Amino acid sequence: MTETAPQPTTAAANPPVQPMESNLLPSDVVRASATPDLPQPTRQLTKIAKLIDVSKCIGCKACQAACVEWNDTNPAIGENTGVYENPHDLTPDMFTLMRFSEWDNPATNELEWLIRKDGCMHCEDPGCLKACPAPGAIVQYSNGIVDFIHENCIGCGYCVTGCPFDIPRISKVDNTSYKCTLCSDRVAVGQGPACAKACPTKAIVFGTKEDMVAHANDRVEDLKSRGYENAGIYDPQGVGGTHVFYVLHHADKPSLYSDLPDNPRISPIVEGWKGVTKTAGMAVMGVAAAGAVLMGLFSRNKVEPEEEIAAERLVRDREEL
Amino acid sequence: MRRPLYSERGDHIESADPVRVSRYRGLTRLNHWVTAISLIVLALSGLAFFSPYLYFLTWLFGGGQIARWLHPFVGVLLFFSFLLLFVQMWRLNLPKPEDTTWVANIGDVVTGHEERLPELGKYNAGQKFIFWAMTILIVVLIVSGIMMWEQYFAEFVPIPVRRVATLIHSLSAVAIILVFILHVFAAFWVRGTLRAMTQGDVTGGWAWRHHRKWLREVAGREGRDAAE
Numbered sequence: 001m002t003e004t005a006p007q008p009t010t011a012a013a014n015p016p017v018q019p020m021e022s023n024l025l026p027s028d029v030v031r032a033s034a035t036p037d038l039p040q041p042t043r044q045l046t047k048i049a050k051l052i053d054v055s056k057c058i059g060c061k062a063c064q065a066a067c068v069e070w071n072d073t074n075p076a077i078g079e080n081t082g083v084y085e086n087p088h089d090l091t092p093d094m095f096t097l098m099r100f101s102e103w104d105n106p107a108t109n110e111l112e113w114l115i116r117k118d119g120c121m122h123c124e125d126p127g128c129l130k131a132c133p134a135p136g137a138i139v140q141y142s143n144g145i146v147d148f149i150h151e152n153c154i155g156c157g158y159c160v161t162g163c164p165f166d167i168p169r170i171s172k173v174d175n176t177s178y179k180c181t182l183c184s185d186r187v188a189v190g191q192g193p194a195c196a197k198a199c200p201t202k203a204i205v206f207g208t209k210e211d212m213v214a215h216a217n218d219r220v221e222d223l224k225s226r227g228y229e230n231a232g233i234y235d236p237q238g239v240g241g242t243h244v245f246y247v248l249h250h251a252d253k254p255s256l257y258s259d260l261p262d263n264p265r266i267s268p269i270v271e272g273w274k275g276v277t278k279t280a281g282m283a284v285m286g287v288a289a290a291g292a293v294l295m296g297l298f299s300r301n302k303v304e305p306e307e308e309i310a311a312e313r314l315v316r317d318r319e320e321l
Numbered sequence: 322m323r324r325p326l327y328s329e330r331g332d333h334i335e336s337a338d339p340v341r342v343s344r345y346r347g348l349t350r351l352n353h354w355v356t357a358i359s360l361i362v363l364a365l366s367g368l369a370f371f372s373p374y375l376y377f378l379t380w381l382f383g384g385g386q387i388a389r390w391l392h393p394f395v396g397v398l399l400f401f402s403f404l405l406l407f408v409q410m411w412r413l414n415l416p417k418p419e420d421t422t423w424v425a426n427i428g429d430v431v432t433g434h435e436e437r438l439p440e441l442g443k444y445n446a447g448q449k450f451i452f453w454a455m456t457i458l459i460v461v462l463i464v465s466g467i468m469m470w471e472q473y474f475a476e477f478v479p480i481p482v483r484r485v486a487t488l489i490h491s492l493s494a495v496a497i498i499l500v501f502i503l504h505v506f507a508a509f510w511v512r513g514t515l516r517a518m519t520q521g522d523v524t525g526g527w528a529w530r531h532h533r534k535w536l537r538e539v540a541g542r543e544g545r546d547a548a549e
Contacts, residue, residue: 301435
């Protein structure tokens with residue numbers, strides 16, 4: 001008999017070798033797209049997180065390679081356009097991307113090479129899930145993972161408008177949306193994400209959100225002691241916090257890191273569309289349809305016989321002109 | 322020949338006893354029904370994406386993926402189909418002074434006292450409202466719809482613009498469904514109207530009651546032609 005996999009607390013450990021039952025089940029879903037009355041899970045998984053410490057990143061792209069390897073995607077071979085990003089953007093086959101930016105720090109007069117691993121942030125309040133019209137195409141598990149369920153996805157691209165970080169990409173092959181899964185299939189069997197496992201400098205670490213926040217605080221303290229007085233954690237509260245979060249040496253200016261949003265939140269336009277427009281629209285259309293049926297049943301506008309006669313007289317008179 | 326003021330050139334008296342007046346020729350009726358079916362398909366598939374409670378409507382089309390694929394193509398079909406209708410109908414839908422009186426006395430319309438209102442041409446102010454509302458909303462819907470057409474146009478429209486387009490598309494979709502409900506309701510409520518779009522003609526009494534100026538012009542024209 002197989003045993004249920006433990007909830008992973010690190011990506012560093014070697015995986016168990018015996019077969020394990022998944023420990024990330026459909027019953028662990030706390031929110032599903034277009035599913036207003038989802039029954040709540042009976043258990044709460046430990047909240048997990050991936051921490052990306054950009055100050056430790058050397059831009060080697062091992063995380064990208066591990067991601068492609070694990071997810072068995074085949075990003076197209078691109079062309080060198082003189083920049084380090086490869087491919088040039090996230091694609092349906094590339095769920096994570098090292099983004100490189102050069103910044104002339106006015107305080108020190110030094111050129112800084114800021115490298116950020118881009119990908120899904122696994123928001124506590126996911127805009128993609130809110131925007132999605134297809135029931136169960138986007139789910140959020142109680143451990144914080146936001147995952148796309150491809151057989152329910154219809155490829156409309158609403159998740160793209162919902163996301164404050166410009167992450168989801170729609171495949172031209174199967175017309176469904178792709179992004180980082182936080183290796184939900186690895187987490188389900190007690191392992192950490194492939195990128196964290198592959199990172200040679202421990203710039204990417206994985207564990208419980210609590211442990212990761214504690215570790216991030218240590219890192220921030222260390223960076224401050226080294227002169228990065230604006231070092232800090234990027235765990236944006238506008239989206240309820242995220243389950244992929246950063247340590248930045250310039251946390252006061254997140255946008256330095258290849259346009260990481262300073263204050264990400266679900267666009268009020270998306271909220272208005274999915275909120276008041278939907279509710280009021282359904283109500284107005286319902287009332288109008290019901291009103292039309294009722295008035296149609298109880299009254300009518302009918303031609304009187306004398307009007308037929310009047311018309312006949314008119315036509316006859318004209319023809320006799 | 323002078324362009325008629327209240328009728329199309331093709332409108333004519335089909336028979337004098339009983340009076341039947343031709344209102345829409347076959348091509349126009351076909352054009353109307355292609356537009357109508359497109360609008361219904363668009364409303365059903367669009368509503369499925371509008372509310373989770375209506376997502377089951379995608380079943381009519383064989384699933385969400387197919388509904389998502391089909392919706393924009395039918396939108397393009399509706400746009401061109403309506404464009405043909407527009408070309409045929411816009412002139413007689415221009416506002417006239419009697420429209421103001423008609424709107425001011427809308428109560429008499431609702432209670433069925435059209436004899437208290439001025440005589441009207443081929444369209445009353447309500448029909449004109451539906452025509453222009455449809456026109457404006459279809460233009461807004463096709464433009465915003467193309468902006469959110471993920472499959473072919475995603476790369477040309479920045480995401481913040483797409484958000485606005487999506488909101489506008491859903492608002493105008495609600496509006497056009499309301500206009501559609503009014504249009505269908507009026508066609509049923511005013512008895513004798515439907516046959517104009519099915520058989521193509523109306524009774525003399527219907528024309529006398531609702532569009533007397535139109536009837537007078539059509540009848541008068543035939544009288545003159547007969548005399549010539």
